[in-house]
Amino acid sequence: MTIELPALPYPRNTLEPHLSxxxxxxxxxxxxxxxxxxxxxxxxxxxxxxxxxxxxxxxxxxxxxxxxxxxxxxxxxxxCLSPRGGGDPAGPLAERLARQYGDFIRFREEFTRQALGLFGSGWVWLVQRPDGTPGIVATRGGGTPLTGSDTPLLACDVWEHAYYLDRQNARADYLEAFWKVVDWQAVGARLR
CATH class of the missing domain: 1.10.287 (Helix Hairpins)
Structure with a gap:
């Protein structure tokens, strides 16, 4: 079976001005x-x-x-992204994030801190642990929680190619833009 490149789930220009x-x-x-x-x-x-x-x-x-x-x-x-994304999560996802991190703002701060602190290239993930609690995982290179027991809910690509054309080396600026296009409905639908 040949692996196919999936089409983008939205037109390529609809994440602008956040991602060009x-x-x-x-x-x-x-x-x-x-x-x-x-x-x-x-x-x-x-x-x-x-x-x-x-x-x-x-x-x-x-x-x-x-x-x-x-x-x-x-x-x-x-x-994980959508032209209608951004804002705050709702429903069970919001409740679990509030229980684990205190509130959504603290979750977002911790996720961003880990994304900024990841040396070099990689990914930062919101995952659901086997016990149902949310967690944040940073992986280097091509690492993915898919190979462990956690269920990936949200991925943030922090390889330079994800933001270099728009923001050069300003990873923090990219992360601000990322939060404006996160599709919380899709993320929440992945909860088990």
Whole structure:
């Protein structure tokens, strides 16, 4: 089974002014596409052909594991964003974040702190722990909580290509923009 590059779930210019169409073209059309193509090349002869991408991420080792994880994480990232995003979460997600962090503001501050503190490239995730509580996980490189027991709810790509065209090296500015397009409805729908 060939892994396909998923289409963006919205037109490429609809996250503007927070994330530009040029950034999405480069990020989705070049970086994400490159991980999908590399995964397909490395998949040949691996014994994992025919598996869904999530299962490849869980079973693969070495470079195939890295490329497949990046392909999956990027596809997941796009589903965390929306032109109608931003604001605060509601319902059970908001309640769980308030119980765990005190309130949404404190959660957001901690998530942002971890994203700014991640040395180099990687991802920051809101996850649901096996006991149902929310947590924040920072992973380096292509690391993903998909390979552990946590359920990913929200991903923030903090690789430079996610923001360089719009903001150069200003990761903090990118994070401010990120919060304005988070699709809290999609994030909340992932709760188990």
């Amino acid at each position: 169409a040029a950034t999405l073209d480069e990020h989705h059309g070049s970086h994400h596409r490159g991980h999908v193509e590399a995964t397909n090349r490395l998949l040949e002869g691996s014994g994992l052909e025919g598996l869904a991408l999530e299962e490849i991420v869980r079973r693969a080792r070495g470079r195939l594991a890295d490329e497949a994880a990046q392909a999956w994480s990027h596809g997941f990232y796009w589903t």
